[in-house]
Amino acid sequence: MRTTLRHPSIVALLLAAAACTASPPDAPRAAAAAQPAASALDRALAGDQRSAADRARDAYRHPRETLEFFGLRDDMTVVELWPGGGWYTAILAPTLRERGTLIAAHFDPAKPGYYARSRAGFDALLASNPALYDRVKVVVLQPPETLDLGPAESADLVLTFRNLHNWMSSGSLEAVLIEVQRVLKPGGTFGVVEHRAAVAADDATVAKTGYVREAYAIAMAERVGLKLIARSEVNANPRDTKDHPEGVWTLPPTLRMGDKDKEKYLAIGESDRMTLRFIKPKGK
Secondary structure, three states, X not given: OOOOOOOHHHHHHHHHHHHHHHOOOOHHHHHHHOOHHHHHHHHHHHOOOOOHHHHHOHHHHOHHHHHXXXXXXXXXXXXXXXXXXXXXXXXXXXXXOOOOEEEEEEOOOOOOOHHHHHHHHHHHHHHHOHHHHOOOEEEEEXXXXXXXXXXXXXXXXXXXXXXXXXXXXXXXXXXXXXXXXXXEEEEEEEEEEEEEOOOOOOHHHHHHHOOEOHHHXXXXXXXXXXXXXXXXXXXXXXXXXXXXXXHHHXXXXXXXXXXXXXXXXXXXXOOOEEEEEEEOOOOO
């Protein structure tokens, strides 16, 4: 005798059970493999290599949101321009260590004064934790003398955090951007975070204030063949009036005024920043 199931709830339960049984046993592994960059970045952000002071600045620098906006994947070749003390390097190096490559384009250690001190501090950071930093490749970016980030069309992503004003002040911004365009693969990304000047600011004052007009930064990048594809306000700070006595360095973390009006500047926080994503168009 053939039994006919007529009750809809029983049919639904049996269909659901069959669907569960039919799921491939390796589905969880496939789902995990689809998001390797997120998990690698999560581990890097939570890692012990990041000091409490570094973590405290996440509230202003938003590293997760910023790097995701730039399209970071853990299998990329990434060039970090002028990484300073390595705040972002401590995130990028472990994220990229197993499947990607991080190239740090730092100062020439033979340069005197600030350049040598900064480079020595960065080198000490790398030496302090070989398990994380031993695969970081360090090259020299010291315009106008040294402008070589690697073979042409070899990088998936080039990043700069608060450096455009320095290159503007030295008259080398265009030369650096030309080199960025050269080293990027077609379709590759140039990610920029920079202190943002008022719309009507005078570009000539950048050497004194550290702020850069967003329109100027975009125009300079597009002049060398890069194309703006997205902007983010993730690093914006509407409390920053951009008219401080010592420019951007009045604000934390520098606090160049010392204790004078310190609480006022701490309440403002770090600078208002533009966050821009450019690509190198294919065929360029």
